[in-house]
Amino acid sequence: MPDNQRDATQELKNELALGYRAMAFNGLGLGLLAHLTARLPGSDTYWTYQIGQSVEEVTVSDLAECTMDTKPLIEGKRINPSILCHGDVYKARPDVTCILHHHSKASIAMGAIGANVQPYDRNSGRWHDEIAIVEDFDAPEIHNQGGSMVDALGSGKALILKHHGVLVTGRSVRDAVVAAAELDRVMEVQLMAMAAGKIDLMPQEEIDDCKKFLASDMFADGTWNWYLRSMERSGLSDGALT
Template sequence: MTYSTDPLSTLLHDLVHAFQILAMDGQGSGISGHLTARLPGARTFWSIPYGYGFEEATADELIESDFDLRTVTGTLPCNPTLNIHTEIYEARPEVCCILHTHSEASLTLGIVGSNLEPVTQSGALFYEDIVLFDEFDGIVLDKKEGANIASWLGSNRAILLRNHGSVVVGASVAETTIAATVLEFAARVQLSAMAVGTPKLLPAAEIRQTKAFLQRPDVIDLRWKLLVRQARRHNPQFSAERTSK
């Protein structure tokens, strides 16, 4: 597998694969989930058009939008609820990819008012790095509501939105996508444990050591490449490259 050295081409290539990976993981949420990515420091971002599902993403379908949710590259409209993303991008210059989804396990944790606890090895990725937003603001249609969520997120990797879903952020498409799959798995395991007893928490020192390992660039790279291979086997028909028109 070869990758372009052009930053934008690489970003779009990774973004299309991320849509396919998350669809395969059951995180598409119909037309209600949203995944966006931007180049470092950019005040525009890339996503699929409003009304599209994750599994429909191809490089040619991606659109570029500004922070007022106006399409600047492409012809189709941007999702009107992406103020969550724009306000996080405003507050977090280092963030280059954001996922908001209503995946079942993460949603369920928020519904019962529980945050993700350090009970799984892979879930160590979120140790002291995830918060619970214990409010429900309805559909996020303006910047004020998006800014409120961004404020609650703070410097963390993720936030559970009560009765709503989750938001996961990262410095790259790979980092965000991996974290999203881990969050859903860890939430599912925690819910299963809560159903039969009291989950035992991992020791703080050991979980910090585990988190440091999971955040290593070489580990992220290997996990990302595996997810990409799995997505391409799962849906060999999709195109990750833009065509000239």
């Protein structure tokens, strides 16, 4: 492997391991209820953690590289078969280099009532026309629905998996993780607003304006760096890069 590719791979693995810890920092995926994968741009393989770990436990040495159909490149690495749909998304979307899935309370509640995110403030406006709802989602052992997920996702950013949480894509690990955390807060606030009364929606001009910053690398990078500082202070990132 050329030195530049080796360096890029190591950088990806480091950010992926920290991405798992950042999920824990945001209360996403504790236990065994989440998946986070990432690949180098243009690669036909991707990296993930091994089945049986919780996100706050993952280290670089735990990461495993697999093919698009979840076959590990190193024998003995245990890949969760539930990430089979990630390969389908990667093959269909060259722009996507990271995929995150979790089952938070807010995402499950939104899926349970078949509700999509509405543009009620700047943070929610960032998601306008970026999320589709998949009406059904089965375990891949029964029937892989990667194709229907790809069709529903289109060129969008995320899916609400009815009965099964959310799937968020990213142009990088930090983009996917920050977006997923922000989306979860947006869903939680919307559920509170829906319970309280009628939601007043933002005008299109304001939606267009908020997307410029909240969907930008500047926002993702700044928020990610705050995660790293916060995790270091709390000890949550300890051992991640080992």
